[in-house]
Amino acid sequence: MKIDVTLTKHPKEKPADESKLSFGKLFTDHMFIMDYDEGEGWHSPRIVPYGPIEIEPSAMCLHYGQEVFEGLKAYHTADGRKLLFRPDRNMARMNISNERLCIPKIDEKFGVEAIKKLVEVDKDWIPTAKGTSLYIRPFIFAVDPMIGVHPAKHLKFIIILSPVGAYYPKGIDPVDIYVETNYVRTVRGGMGFAKTAGNYAASLKAQDEAEKKDFTQVLWLDGVERKYIEEVGTMNVFFIINGKAVTPSLDGATLAGITRMSSMELLRKWGYDVEERRISIDEVAEAAAAGHLDEAFGTGTAAVISPIGKLCWHDKDIVINGGKIGPITQRLYDTLTGIQSGELEDDMGWTVEI
Numbered sequence: 001m002k003i004d005v006t007l008t009k010h011p012k013e014k015p016a017d018e019s020k021l022s023f024g025k026l027f028t029d030h031m032f033i034m035d036y037d038e039g040e041g042w043h044s045p046r047i048v049p050y051g052p053i054e055i056e057p058s059a060m061c062l063h064y065g066q067e068v069f070e071g072l073k074a075y076h077t078a079d080g081r082k083l084l085f086r087p088d089r090n091m092a093r094m095n096i097s098n099e100r101l102c103i104p105k106i107d108e109k110f111g112v113e114a115i116k117k118l119v120e121v122d123k124d125w126i127p128t129a130k131g132t133s134l135y136i137r138p139f140i141f142a143v144d145p146m147i148g149v150h151p152a153k154h155l156k157f158i159i160i161l162s163p164v165g166a167y168y169p170k171g172i173d174p175v176d177i178y179v180e181t182n183y184v185r186t187v188r189g190g191m192g193f194a195k196t197a198g199n200y201a202a203s204l205k206a207q208d209e210a211e212k213k214d215f216t217q218v219l220w221l222d223g224v225e226r227k228y229i230e231e232v233g234t235m236n237v238f239f240i241i242n243g244k245a246v247t248p249s250l251d252g253a254t255l256a257g258i259t260r261m262s263s264m265e266l267l268r269k270w271g272y273d274v275e276e277r278r279i280s281i282d283e284v285a286e287a288a289a290a291g292h293l294d295e296a297f298g299t300g301t302a303a304v305i306s307p308i309g310k311l312c313w314h315d316k317d318i319v320i321n322g323g324k325i326g327p328i329t330q331r332l333y334d335t336l337t338g339i340q341s342g343e344l345e346d347d348m349g350w351t352v353e354i
């Protein structure tokens with residue numbers, strides 16, 4: 001399919017001071033849109049000026065949350081190249097989410113082409129300061145004007161772009177995490193493995209209460225036994241126990257993060273044992289008490305690697321590595337961000353040049 005391009009006649013002013021960029025508040029000049037109509041399939045891919053879209057108040061997504069999304073970044077390298085990090089994985093995961101939400105699949109290769117083309121059109125929006133990037137948000141939602149509960153026959157696939165600042169402007173700071181024992185995010189059989197709005201709606205209350213207690217995020221336990229660790233906030237989670245890396249297995253309630261997958265590949269390449277298995281909060285507390293919990297960190301596109309300094313479980317504090325970032329966490333952070341930003345040679349074949 002050919003992508004029609006209509007350029008804006010009113011380009012916005014780009015941020016003058018990249019050190020003041022925050023996350024997700026500013027959008028570029030253009031967006032990608034494609035429609036789905038039953039009988040026609042996905043059609044009319046186009047790049048148009050960024051701006052409001054019109055949907056009916058009865059549009060299904062507003063009532064029943066039939067929506068999926070993705071998140072990835074484009075980086076400007078010091079030598080002027082523009083890189084994406086494993087975009088094929090995002091488009092493959094989008095189809096896994098689509099399948100769960102009864103959304104018609106997209107052509108994954110075409111999805112990557114659409115991302116590349118949109119970033120190319122708005123390439124001057126990729127910030128260049130260290131640690132900054134252009135966040136890419138593809139999403140699909142149901143627009144049938146009908147408030148019956150059925151899979152939609154009419155949908156939109158949109159991609160928007162947002163220049164984002166460095167996640168750690170003052171250097172990496174380990175975060176304090178509240179182990180959530182009241183609310184759950186998802187359960188096996190639910191939508192936890194899909195990147196869909198509803199999972200986030202389910203997480204807001206716990207996140208809000210944790211923030212009021214001065215924690216950055218919550219550690220989610222499984223919804224059935226309330227004991228096995230699933231994720232940390234909107235990130236996957238790793239523990240280094242006795243020199244081995246352990247991360248929760250994907251049991252249907254956990255999202256298969258691309259940063260998680262990349263971290264496992266690097267750790268294995270470096271010779272570490274990586275175990276994907278069920279891990280309980282009791283096991284983590286016991287390992288900590290025995291002095292075997294070396295490090296813990298979250299993984300996700302936004303922060304890349306986020307070291308955990310402290311876990312609070314039933315009013316008991318589990319302090320990890322004296323509240324400081326550990327050596328494996330630091331090496332993963334440096335390597336991943338180095339490859340993504342083009343500072344390190346990409347010997348894993350992960351980056352795609354635009």
Ligand SMILES: *Cc1c(COP(=O)(O)O)cnc(C)c1O
Pocket residue numbers: 071195231233234235236255256257258259260299300301302
């Ligand atoms: C997006 C997301 C992640 C991280 O996935 P990445 O591909 O590494 O960005 C982890 N958990 C949840 C719930 C997510 O939505």
